[in-house]
Amino acid sequence: MLHAVLPFVLCLVLFIIGLYAISVKKNLIKVIVGVIIIHNSVNLFLVLIGYRVPATGSAIAPIITPQMGRDAMDVRELLSHSVDPVPQALVLTSIVIGLAVVALMVVMALRLHQKYGTFDLTEISKLKG
Template structure:
């Protein structure tokens, strides 16, 4: 329970950074924090106490493997989610670089004057 709550606190910190900060790089850092917290939470839900990694080694018995292994399904889903997170963050940083070239600042309240 305390593990879940600490992970949620990490998520809330990222959400606070995304909402309350003015700097757009800080906003990106908030998104990264939220992404880490969400991935970590999914893996925590699938953890089995004193579990082993879901890799069948040579000479291991099948029944012991099935009873002791941690949940492989959230791991498989999070594995792709991590890589997707990298792609979206690269896109966000690219947009930030273009915004800086246009407006000369990272301040969100200065970037309000959008033109077509």
């Protein structure tokens, strides 16, 4: 039981570390790292949802090969042993989106550094919030 739950606990721990970095750290770069950690924990969670342990044999990748279509037993074998492909597709999309967001954040941080000459959030505070 324990080793099935542990990866989910890791997700939670990573998520909380990310939230901690975002809310407590005063350095722009550390905040960005916090966002990256949060993204990764969510992606890990999605992958874990799709993973499963078959009772016999080990889990296989959900790949349909051209030979497979001729034999219905192969398809059933695939269905009962493969991991769920949908979360993997979601994770791919989510990684790409995360990349775009993080790239934009880094650009913003660089421009802020040009304006203020620092990454320290306590000195970047013209707005009242």
